[in-house]
Amino acid sequence: MAALVAGAGAGALALSAGAAPAVDITVDAGTSLGTVPSTGVGLNTAVYDTYMNDPSAASLMKAAGVRQLRFPGGSVADAYHWRTHTVTGGSWAAPGTDFDHFMATAKRVGAQPIITANYGSGTPQEAADWVRYANVSKGYGVKYWEIGNEVSGNGYYGSKWEVDNHADKSPREYAKNLLAYAKAMKAVDPTVKIGAVLNTPGSWPDGVKAAGDNADWNHTVLSVAGKSIDFVIIHWYPSGAGTADILKTPAQIAGTTSAVRSLLHTYAGPHAASVKIAVTETSSAMSPAQTSQAAALFAPDTYMSWLEQGAVGVDWWDLHNGPGKPTTVNGETDYQDGGVLSVGGCSGGTCEPARETPFPTYWGIRSLTALAQPGDTMVKASSANPSVAVHAVRSSNGGLNVMLINKNPQNAAQVSLSYTGYTPAPGTVRTVSYTKGGTALTTATRGTAAAQKLPPYSITTLRLKPSSAATHTDTPSPASTPNAATPNAATPNDAAPVASASGTIGTRAQATAVGAPVGRPDRSNTAGGLAATGMSDAVTYSAVGGLLAIAAGTVLVLRQRRSRATHGG
Template sequence: MSSDDPTTSEQPMPRGRTHRRSRTRRHIVAGAVAALLAGGGAGVLAFSANAAPTVAVTVDAGTSLGMVPSTGVGLNTAVYDAYMNDAKAASLMKAAGVRQLRFPGGSVADAYHWKTHTVTGGSWAAPGTDFDHFMATTKKVGAQPIVIANYGSGTAQEAADWVKYANVDKGYGVKYWEIGNEIPGNGHYGSKWEVDTHADKSPREYAKNLVAYAKAMKAVDPTVKIGAVLTTPGSWPDGLKASGDDADWNNTVLSVAGKSIDFVIIHWYPGGNSTADVLKTPAKIAGTTSAVRSLINTYAGPHAASVEIAVTETSSAESPAQTSQAAALFAPDTYMSWLEQGAVNVDWWDLHNGIGKPTTVDGETDYQDGGVLSVGSCSGGTCEPARETPFPTYWGIRSLTALARPGDTMVKASSANPSVAVHAVRSSNGGLNVMLINKSPQNAAQVSLSYIGYTPARGTVRTVSFTKGGTALTTATRGTAAAQTLPPYSITTLQLKPASAATRADAPSPAPTPAAAAPVASASGTIGTRAQASAAGVPVVRQVQSNTGGGLASTGASSAVTYSALGGLLAIAAGSVLVFRQRRSRATHGR
């Protein structure tokens, strides 16, 4: 899915109802203020007067879906991204709780030679994006690396030398190593976007070489984990047999190499003709995971239970929305759905990408940029915000910092209506965090919540929200643990405290603690918005300076948005546009 072929242009970046008339004016004003508070800095006040049915949400806090892994929230980086190591980008990634970075890119990985920092074929490597520079950024972010060894134009010896340099010579401790990117795209099934110089491009040849890579790399460092490239169940070319093959890609590769690997690799780009379509797709993740796990159990032998699933590329790239609000809602729903099903990590595509052909999606400009941070590029007279400005997708990912930290316990939660998604986590301090995602672009959602195995404290609750048009996460105190009103197209996380210390005894049985549970921290000294109650009980949003470790309302950017109690808006934004080489966006490969 990750096409990195360049094109030459003046643009940047590389590359995959019934109205309730009985309301009084006072009630309407109060409702407007509440909706504005939930808006997180939205320039347009968007809420519905419709009396939608209440959505019942149940949180079973006495169950355990496993612990949030230390590598759970990941992001792709690429050697063709000249801005990969920007200090501001590193600060924003750290603030978003990114704990894994993938290198050296997508398809470019099968053409990249780490020793010389050169690329075989049609892509390129920007100055200052070599492995050591990448590792320096990884350290700044507080993340762990996952590295793609060059299968397409490399050798097992080249990969083993990389392991030696990384873990023996430099002491970087790189654990996760993928053997190639999207090898089924090497032309064996007709479509070709992946570099593969092997004469035999069959799944059996890949599997044979995969075993050789694993043997050579583990001879240098026996602690490394080796990953096999699979096709995503239900997506091209899953189930296909090319001429001369006995079985499809997944069954062939795992039948040969299943006992030599430590994890399998899935890329998940769900399609959809509308934003509503793509927002439904996280519900399919359980079935996809089950199919992958069945393959592992069939072929991996006695160590099948220890073979992990890594989703090293995902995004909404095959839907209409890439930088608009629907993509922001899709991101945390996707991350949590995969992690709840046992994935060891999920890596979004990607840090920077570059503008495509801008469109309007649900009333917003969508720059069709696969990155989470802008590069300030232009297309057809439309320009992105200034470089390193977070797109809504960034804030969708950053919303996860309000929900979970590595080592927290994910618990079961369900919604009676698919238009509201829910995810819940028991924190190590006895709290319970519940993320509610309203997928309706027009209508607010009334939510009624009930709990099993947990008794929340009474009174109003702390919420952290991101709404359409927002430029920050907004912290407020509103609603109760039992009832919330969700603005349209919004992410709202309730941060609940127990009714008493005695409720901690109801904590679910924990899974083993991840080896290195890095804390989730935000950038210090940044500006955000926080809601407080006035003496009259009407919430007031105030601009605050965030210097705390949690800092969930921190924007990580220089622009600020301030609201008064009655909804006056002052928006200050500054920045310039830098235009440089544009690389073609991600392509669809035979789907």
């Protein structure tokens, strides 16, 4: 078997020359990693996005199987006042992007909302009033509520990108206020679920102790509030110098999840098993690829890896963003746009496709519709070569779907598959694929359940039927992993997921038609290679660096990220 090496330049996965490598895939359909949650496949929206409620965007989200939408958008949430639809600090919220308009879009998409309550410039009473309006007055039934966005980015550890007007910005004060928010909100509706903001294990400022503190953010917050919260919040932005690096990072998710669960077991006691993990922001923003094929491959691998580890939902960043400085990644133009749909903007003389055109990342997420639907059972699957990732799901109709992701941009992969706990029907099989340069998912009948040839840089899902000789009465047995959730998917022509990254807006003059999502400091950790993210207001963030988007007419310009040393990480 050819050796896997990191390529030069864009960092593509490269194999030694020769025939397509043979990759052995094993699927254990008799196991269970949990069922696909109804909130599994999510996407971020933002009040500064003028196009947030475009009917065409709603149709594309629905077709992509998006079942959860986050609002009001990254760091702007800590400055946003829902009742007046205003933003603290001179920033702005676009007309027609208020809570009721957002909920109308969520209903059209068929997605559940997850709301970030304003911790930075709000109060427990403001949050409780929002719950009352949403669930008592309007009957929206909003279940999940985060308390703040990336609160540890409030300057307490030296870097500031998050609005926090509290005099005391310590983790202990956040935990104390978190309990006050939870008490006020649950007094209005006891059924709501309250989430606490954690730092991603292995990513700055995880592990950092401020002067006078006995512990870091995560240990302090959970020691105070661990027994009272319903879920914890992780933002996962893995970093990589090249596309090969970023495509390897989903393998880190199991370790990150284990670290979070260890904290919960330490501080939540018997309550730990009921505390969920929500990944409310993730994307490939800390890599060279954002709109090119590598990002498309990264997306479903990331969704499934988190869901198999028990995440209750994964929210991609984001619906719309705006172009940065275009570059070429593995022969494709990458607009450096964190959105899954184009805003039609231009940067450096290069213009994106027409507004609401799906980027490859969108199609990567939509590929999940061929793999799973809420309620389907995720099962164990493994690959003998990291150049091909695999995920498998037992569908409620007795079928078995297997997603194969060939991470090699140049070479096809010859895949041999074996199964336990399931006997596929003989003959050719139906496949649903997304290949480099594609503008749709492609359905075909080719190969068999035992052998497939995967095109370079492609996503291929086998939709297998059981052999008529099989009894199909076996029930998958739980695997020795946490309760898991999976992306939602419908038929190949239906939808799939989309996820997240933080956004904040600058002054109104800096906002474009889409708004001004701002960046985050690169908080990558040399051990884990992860980078948590956050967004700042324009003034603060100009000193910190990051993905600050500013307007030039209808053009968004993304500033270059600066090194970790810039913000003291």
